[in-house]
Amino acid sequence: MSEADASPRERLVDSAIALVRARGVHGTGVxxxxxxxxxxxxxxxQHFPGGKAQLVEASTLAAGERMSGLLESLYVRGGAEGLVDGLVDWWQRELERDGFEAGCPVVAAALAGPDLPGVESAAGTVFTVWCAQLGAALAGRGLDADAAASLAGFTVSAIEGAIIQCRATKSLRPLDDARVQLGALLEMRLGAPPATGATD
Incomplete structure (x- = not known):
């Protein structure tokens, strides 16, 4: 759907994602x-009777759903390792494109504070879904459920933390470091990636 075809509600959600990424929840005004x-x-x-708080909550969940779609496509193309590597690539492109001015809207929502519990809760929901997606990918490579969940949570934390450092330092180095260290950790825990395109 083009921007011209988007409904006012969709445009508001898209704008909330974009502005919160760059300015945070409290830095984004009505x-x-x-x-x-x-x-x-x-x-x-009209669309969000609860006002800005309800809009940011909805936009956080929408951003989470979009990223879940990206995670799924990365997993289909490259398995668990490809998912992590592709996610780092995606974020590096995003940060360079925006001049390091825009980060993860879900992190911004998580930092909204106790006066916006619905926004914080939406961020928690999104992180839980992302970890479950990655955990399922890791479990598919043979890790038991607890180990897969723990490694998935650590991976999400490492990448999100690296994004924050990248913005602060105006450098992609933190994500480069995350790629190297997570790659080594995944190789240690999972072994070599399964062969693809094997021939008879």
Missing amino acids: AELLTHSRAARNSIY
């Missing part, structure tokens, strides 16, 4: 959301 989305003044409360 006026900015309306300007960025080109939505009418009453649009937020």
